[in-house]
Amino acid sequence: MPNITVELLRGRTVEQRRAFAEAVAHSAVELLGARRQDVRMVFNEITPDVVANGGVLASEDESRAGVVAALADGS
Amino acid sequence: MPNITVELLRGRTVEQRRAFAEAVAHSAVELLGARRQDVRMVFNEITPDVVANGGVLASEDESRAGVVAALADGS
Amino acid sequence: MPNITVELLRGRTVEQRRAFAEAVAHSAVELLGARRQDVRMVFNEITPDVVANGGVLASEDESRAGVVAALADGS
Amino acid sequence: MPNITVELLRGRTVEQRRAFAEAVAHSAVELLGARRQDVRMVFNEITPDVVANGGVLASEDESRAGVVAALADGS
């Protein structure tokens, strides 16, 4: 531990996951006093049609259209 | 918050997810006093071969055959 | 299933949990076609000092002070 | 309950999941005093590129290459 689960919209690259996992492991060692080998992270990638905010699916949410489009483009 | 996770068998339509997300957000506001914008829901769809009840996989469970078949039919 | 987890700030009464569990079970039967006996819900109550939004702990977040105070009052 | 979630690398067969679900249900009844019909298990299968140990993705982790390769072979 820490055992970290990251729920996020699909569309990040493996480079992004690699960099984030590395940065968070570093923060866990520096700030939480964890042993590096004990830091575990799992990415749980989801799609916009299975998440809702305020009762509205993200795939149909105008206020999140920019976020969803950017990830779909791989940008 | 509330941050709500709904684990369910795959096979529901987007219309069903939309209606359920809307209904639960309404209940959270009315009954829990939540702010609507704070209600978050994620559907975690699973298949019958990765869930077991009483030690029996749902895909091989006679007592659940009706449920599984109905979802596979999209009915 | 559905197997529903509700992460929320501590402070709701048992009456609120009872009413919400009942309402969501009803919605699951009506809208998702679930069997009533298969609907399961767990409340995971947390405190404001273990949740952060935008990198700020809720216990120190001015924009959420109203929500946190209302729950602490049991109101 | 118990409601058991098993996060594991993809690659196990349905026979392996069946045997494990059966064995754990048996242990829950014998050792925890659970009712057999209340024991529920969900397998959450993940791929090596979404899990990191010590800040390193399992898909790029030399120390886990043997585990990952064995599962990819279905062996």
Added chain:
Amino acid sequence: MPNITVELLRGRTVEQRRAFAEAVAHSAVELLGARRQDVRMVFNEITPDVVANGGVLASEDESRAGVVAALADGS
């Protein structure tokens, strides 16, 4: 991995948790081909007033009164 989460009603003894953790680790090695040192288990103990089945809190569920009473007695 496997990374196993066991959600269960509070009331089991440390001896029960120890025996169950040992038995499941053994099953994971024998049946899933896991490395013993990779098997991780977390018990998430909950109380009957935060779990509902079929829309009814377990603390108010006549059909589960026996289970709840047995655990409260530590028996």
Added chain:
Amino acid sequence: MPNITVELLRGRTVEQRRAFAEAVAHSAVELLGARRQDVRMVFNEITPDVVANGGVLASEDESRAGVVAALADGS
């Protein structure tokens, strides 16, 4: 999103949680392209007698005695 859950042994101070939440939110913005206001983190603090590695409870695991003792001391 990302919606981040951090399971860790109890014993960290609020200052440690504050610093870690801030650092991870920063990394999520910089490395994953998240909007800062969308980054959510929940700490799930557990005790050594409810977690097992390799089938051995952490509270009884000689190889982890140093980690457990340091957290119990608040050091």
